[in-house]
Amino acid sequence: MTYIAKPKFHHPGLKKNELGYTHRDYEGKISTLCAGCGHDSITASIIEACYELSIEPHRVAKISGIGCSSKTPDYFLGNSHGFNTVHGRMPSVLTGANLANRDLIYLGVSGDGDSASIGFGQFAHSIRRGVNMTYIVENNGVYGLTKGQFSATADRGSKSKKGVTNTDNAIDLVAIALQLGATFVARSFSGDKTQLVPLIAAAIGHKGASFIDVISPCIAFNNHAGSTKSFDYVREHNDAVNRLDVLVGRDPIAVDYAPGTVQVVEQHDGSKIALRKIDADYDPHDRLGAQTFLARHAAKGQIVTGLLYVDPDAEDLHAHLDTVETPLNTLEADTLCPGSAALDKFNASLR
Amino acid sequence: MSDKKPISSVNDFVVRFANVNGSGSASANEMFARAILRHGVPVSPRNIFPSNIQGLPTWYEVRVTEEGHLGARGGVDMMVAMNPQTWDKDVAGIEPGGYLFYDSTKPMPSTKFRDDITVIGVPLTAITNSTYTDPRQRQLFKNIIYLGALSALLDMDPKLIEQLIGEQYKGKEKLLSSNVHALHLGRDWALQNLKCPLGLRIKKSDKVGDRIFIEGNSAAALGAVYGGATVCAWYPITPSSSVAEAFTAHCKKYRHDPQTGKAKYAIVQGEDELASIGIVIGASWNGARAFTATSGPGISLMTEFIGLSYFAEIPAVIMNIQRAGPSTGMPTRTQQCDIIACAYASHGDTKHVLLFPEDPAEAFEFAAAAFDLAERLQTTIFLMLDLDIGMNHRLCRPLKWDDAKQYDRGKVMTAEMLDEGRDFGRYLDVDGDGIPYRTYPGTHPTKGSYFTRGTSRDRYARYSEEGSVYADNMQRLIRKFETAQDMVPRPLQANAERPTKYGVIYFGSTSPAMDEAIGLLETRGHQLDRLRIRAFPFHSSVASFLAEHDFVYVVEQNRDAQLRQLIVNENGIDPVRLVPIVHYDGTPITARYIAKAIGDHQDHLKVTPLRKAVS
Numbered sequence: 001m002t003y004i005a006k007p008k009f010h011h012p013g014l015k016k017n018e019l020g021y022t023h024r025d026y027e028g029k030i031s032t033l034c035a036g037c038g039h040d041s042i043t044a045s046i047i048e049a050c051y052e053l054s055i056e057p058h059r060v061a062k063i064s065g066i067g068c069s070s071k072t073p074d075y076f077l078g079n080s081h082g083f084n085t086v087h088g089r090m091p092s093v094l095t096g097a098n099l100a101n102r103d104l105i106y107l108g109v110s111g112d113g114d115s116a117s118i119g120f121g122q123f124a125h126s127i128r129r130g131v132n133m134t135y136i137v138e139n140n141g142v143y144g145l146t147k148g149q150f151s152a153t154a155d156r157g158s159k160s161k162k163g164v165t166n167t168d169n170a171i172d173l174v175a176i177a178l179q180l181g182a183t184f185v186a187r188s189f190s191g192d193k194t195q196l197v198p199l200i201a202a203a204i205g206h207k208g209a210s211f212i213d214v215i216s217p218c219i220a221f222n223n224h225a226g227s228t229k230s231f232d233y234v235r236e237h238n239d240a241v242n243r244l245d246v247l248v249g250r251d252p253i254a255v256d257y258a259p260g261t262v263q264v265v266e267q268h269d270g271s272k273i274a275l276r277k278i279d280a281d282y283d284p285h286d287r288l289g290a291q292t293f294l295a296r297h298a299a300k301g302q303i304v305t306g307l308l309y310v311d312p313d314a315e316d317l318h319a320h321l322d323t324v325e326t327p328l329n330t331l332e333a334d335t336l337c338p339g340s341a342a343l344d345k346f347n348a349s350l351r
Numbered sequence: 352m353s354d355k356k357p358i359s360s361v362n363d364f365v366v367r368f369a370n371v372n373g374s375g376s377a378s379a380n381e382m383f384a385r386a387i388l389r390h391g392v393p394v395s396p397r398n399i400f401p402s403n404i405q406g407l408p409t410w411y412e413v414r415v416t417e418e419g420h421l422g423a424r425g426g427v428d429m430m431v432a433m434n435p436q437t438w439d440k441d442v443a444g445i446e447p448g449g450y451l452f453y454d455s456t457k458p459m460p461s462t463k464f465r466d467d468i469t470v471i472g473v474p475l476t477a478i479t480n481s482t483y484t485d486p487r488q489r490q491l492f493k494n495i496i497y498l499g500a501l502s503a504l505l506d507m508d509p510k511l512i513e514q515l516i517g518e519q520y521k522g523k524e525k526l527l528s529s530n531v532h533a534l535h536l537g538r539d540w541a542l543q544n545l546k547c548p549l550g551l552r553i554k555k556s557d558k559v560g561d562r563i564f565i566e567g568n569s570a571a572a573l574g575a576v577y578g579g580a581t582v583c584a585w586y587p588i589t590p591s592s593s594v595a596e597a598f599t600a601h602c603k604k605y606r607h608d609p610q611t612g613k614a615k616y617a618i619v620q621g622e623d624e625l626a627s628i629g630i631v632i633g634a635s636w637n638g639a640r641a642f643t644a645t646s647g648p649g650i651s652l653m654t655e656f657i658g659l660s661y662f663a664e665i666p667a668v669i670m671n672i673q674r675a676g677p678s679t680g681m682p683t684r685t686q687q688c689d690i691i692a693c694a695y696a697s698h699g700d701t702k703h704v705l706l707f708p709e710d711p712a713e714a715f716e717f718a719a720a721a722f723d724l725a726e727r728l729q730t731t732i733f734l735m736l737d738l739d740i741g742m743n744h745r746l747c748r749p750l751k752w753d754d755a756k757q758y759d760r761g762k763v764m765t766a767e768m769l770d771e772g773r774d775f776g777r778y779l780d781v782d783g784d785g786i787p788y789r790t791y792p793g794t795h796p797t798k799g800s801y802f803t804r805g806t807s808r809d810r811y812a813r814y815s816e817e818g819s820v821y822a823d824n825m826q827r828l829i830r831k832f833e834t835a836q837d838m839v840p841r842p843l844q845a846n847a848e849r850p851t852k853y854g855v856i857y858f859g860s861t862s863p864a865m866d867e868a869i870g871l872l873e874t875r876g877h878q879l880d881r882l883r884i885r886a887f888p889f890h891s892s893v894a895s896f897l898a899e900h901d902f903v904y905v906v907e908q909n910r911d912a913q914l915r916q917l918i919v920n921e922n923g924i925d926p927v928r929l930v931p932i933v934h935y936d937g938t939p940i941t942a943r944y945i946a947k948a949i950g951d952h953q954d955h956l957k958v959t960p961l962r963k964a965v966s
Contacts, residue, residue, distance in 0.1 A: 056796060057796070058792075058793055058794070058795060058796045058797070058800060059793050061637070061792045061793070063633070073802070074802055078800070079796060079797055079800050080792070080800055081790070081791075081792035081793070081800050081801065081802075081803070082800075082801075082802040082803065083633075083636060083802075083803040083804075084802065084803065084804040084805065084806070085629070085632070085633075085659065085805070086629070086655055086656060086659055086805065089625060089626075089629045089656070091626075091629075092584075092621070092625065092626040092627075092628075092629025092630050092632075092633065093629045093630070093632055093633035093636070094633060095619065095626075095629070095630050095633060096582060096584065096629065096630035096631060096632060096633025096634035096635070096636075096637070096639075096641060097633040097634060097636060097637040097792070098633075099581075099582050099617040099619070099630070099633075099634050099639065100581070100582060100633070100634040100635075100636075100637035100638055100639030100641070101637050101638065101639070101791075101792070101793065103793070104637075104792060104793050121622055121623065121625075121626075122622070122625070122626055122629070124622075125621075125622040125626060129619070317617075317619075318617075321614060321617050321618070321619075322612075322613055322614050323613060323614050323615075323616075323617050324608055324611065324613040324614065324615050325613070328581040328582065328615070328616070328617065328634075328639045329581070329634075329637055329638035329639040329791065330638075331579075331581060331615055332579070332757075332758060333579060333756065333757055333758050335615060336576075336579040336581065336606070336615060337576075337577050337579060337752070337756075338576065338577065338605040338606075339752065339754050340751070340752045340753070340754050342605060343577070343750050343751070343752045344749075346573070346750065347561075347563050347749040347750055350563035350564050350565050351388075351559075351561070351562075351563055351564065
């Protein structure tokens with residue numbers, strides 16, 4: 001956990017986005033994670049995505065659990081409220097926060113221990129409910145903060161730094177998210193910013209439960225030979241099905257790709273995603289197809305990345321509950337309290 | 352029949368119905384209780400039910416009490432024995448001179464009865480079977496038929512019962528007339544074949560007044576509606592589920608936008624208690640009023656989050672409808688057994704605010720107040736109900752609301768205040784009351800944001816492991832808890848007619864039994880001053896009360912005298928002066944029990960009753 005504030009100085013020529021904010025306005029405190037940690041690259045990607053989307057930084061609520069990954073919300077969006085909650089319980093806190101104010105953007109940051117072990121249930125149920133959020137798991141297959149124990153996403157047969165072989169089966173959070181009805185499911189790699197930034201931007205634009213599993217090597221405890229979450233291993237086994245560009249504007253899209261290789265998906269908020277296909281047969285609107293594709297490739301030891309599934313017409317929890325458009329946290333007694341006349345009637349019905 | 356005279360009593364007796372659960376008896380039995388109320392005679396009913404849906408024994412007890420004693424009395428004057436499984440125990444439980452009402456369709460051997468009670472046989476099955484062919488109808492109407500027979504035996508006005516049936520089946524004419532028909536089948540049979548009325552009778556009176564008849568859980572849920580709760584997250588657990596269910600029903604009635612029809616509330620059934628309290632914490636952090644309802648096992652699961660609420664200072668309201676523990680305990684039996692678990696919930700040094708309503712009216716009032724307190728104090732507020740208040744209909748004063756009342760949203764720094772240049776430190780004690788300002792997420796583009804965490808931090812919410820910074824914060828939290836003392840409902844004191852060295856402290860659902868016990872003790876010549884505690888932290892008047900009396904009895908419904916422990920611990924007084932009076936078998940405490948326990952102790956202390964001294 002850091003307490004080192006970054007100086008606010010910046011180059012006067014620094015580029016500004018539509019709202020006039022620079023990159024620096026999306027940064028947070030200085031990271032205290034290990035030098036070279038994959039999580040810091042994800043932090044940089046979140047900053048980049050928010051900058052590109054011209055989000056007002058204070059309109060984001062960043063919520064996390066406990067662990068190295070869950071520390072990172074302190075390192076981006078310094079003008080946003082952050083909440084480092086309880087181990088494995090980010091999803092429920094985020095759900096409550098979202099119910100209280102539907103107008104903010106909710107960014108849930110978690111790790112593999114936080115989401116696949118202690119918080120597996122909360123991960124599953126927040127996805128099931130369709131909470132409008134971007135749920136990022138910074139997945140390194142290991143408990144970093146307690147020095148290198150296997151997590152539930154560690155592959156069977158992979159080796160720990162101390163040479164112990166993992167005999168338990170791995171949980172693939174992407175497969176689970178698909179099964180549970182997440183309406184935006186992606187996987188990426190912290191070392192591939194060009195793939196990750198647009199995925200985060202698209203996930204933020206998605207109205208519904210967006211889930212991104214980001215393989216993020218732990219430089220201190222899981223970057224050795226025998227690990228299946230090391231930089232080298234992920235680079236060698238990365239099987240991207242598509243690349244993605246987020247075209248925020250509502251202008252007609254100028255397609256400069258070869259015909260048939262680009263698919264444009266319009267999201268609820270009007271933003272458009274241009275998907276450049278790498279695997280010609282991959283259809284990101286086919287949930288069942290995505291599930292079998294993943295299973296087939298996992299059996300071959302490949303790590304499938306890209307936008308794996310998206311339902312552009314998704315609904316969220318507020319739609320299911322049919323709540324008012326006004327954020328619940330702004331309602332006061334005049335609209336919430338039925339008053340004494342109604343109470344008199346209620347009393348009369350109980351005599 | 353022995354020479355034991357049949358009990359003769361007007362408007363003061365106990366009728367107990369022994370049924371099989373799932374047989375539809377509950378609504379007929381409740382109608383019996385309501386019908387007596389319509390005679391202007393107070394009743395206090397209690398449902399004694401198993402943790403099961405169909406086939407196990409269940410009892411419904413109605414205490415008829417012109418004097419208005421709403422606690423359980425103990426003993427049964429009339430048993431309506433409809434369950435062969437529990438027959439022997441039920442018959443044995445009747446007071447000598449009491450009455451046994453049973454279905455006489457099948458002959459029973461004389462050994463199954465007692466000769467010191469009056470036995471009333473009504474061939475309920477025979478009457479039902481000759482009238483109805485549908486098996487479900489037979490089962491349901493049998494209940495109404497015994498209600499009809501009882502109305503004749505107890506001299507009740509059938510018009511008042513017909514009126515109730517009319518209200519219940521308004522708009523369903525067919526059901527209405529068939530229920531009235533069944534009522535008269537039973538009533539007419541009794542009038543023609545039995546000596547009516549019995550020694551036990553209902554006589555019209557005017558002792559109910561404008562009081563209402565409501566379950567505590569429903570009242571607490573309505574308190575949450577009036578108190579402005581917009582988010583409710585819960586996980587089903589007896590005896591608290593009906594809080595969330597009632598909140599849902601009340602919201603459907605009162606909380607939909609008249610124009611759009613949209614909901615001004617969000618209710619989520621969580622996957623467990625951890626998620627439920629997590630949702631509450633998240634919603635409250637973000638400025639909505641949120642609550643959960645649970646019972647003991649749920650409290651155990653929630654404790655980590657309760658510690659977060661205490662330390663990170665996030666409002667939360669938890670309604671704990673207590674049941675007998677530990678572990679799964681007796682899920683459908685009442686106790687006041689989570690006092691310590693809630694007062695000091697979670698690891699590390701913590702203290703939490705507890706509210707102890709005595710009945711549904713206070714449950715409503717305290718539930719609404721809990722949201723003001725939670726936001727003002729930025730911490731968890733427990734509303735400590737129990738099964739006895741929560742799941743039974745209780746006669747209580749009408750619910751009241753002052754339309755001029757605004758919600759106290761506590762210390763929230765707005766964008767305007769930030770722009771004025773006010774210094775914002777999330778954990779900065781600017782007013783000396785230990786309560787800092789907070790901001791809602793999304794308030795201001797550049798000011799007022801902070802990072803909420805369960806780890807130690809300084810006054811400006813910056814992470815810190817400095818010992819002095821940590822201690823400074825912990826001291827402020829104690830200051831805040833002291834501030835809470837004067838905000839929570841104060842204890843209510845009622846003094847004996849003559850000055851006395853003896854006092855009694857009690858709380859919550861013990862209230863009606865305690866009030867009645869005072870009368871019983873007075874007839875034994877014992878004078879006691881009473882203090883009803885309504886909240887923790889304890890107001891200074893608790894310490895004064897202790898100082899003013901040599902011995903103080905603490906009456907409560909748990910084994911370990913938990914409130915007494917809390918008083919001893921928080922006031923640092925000599926425990927010898929606090930005498931525990933505990934009742935913990937899962938049934939509600941009775942006046943008879945309290946009076947005997949205190950009376951015996953007074954005798955043991957060799958307190959000479961005043962009357963004896965005089966004579």
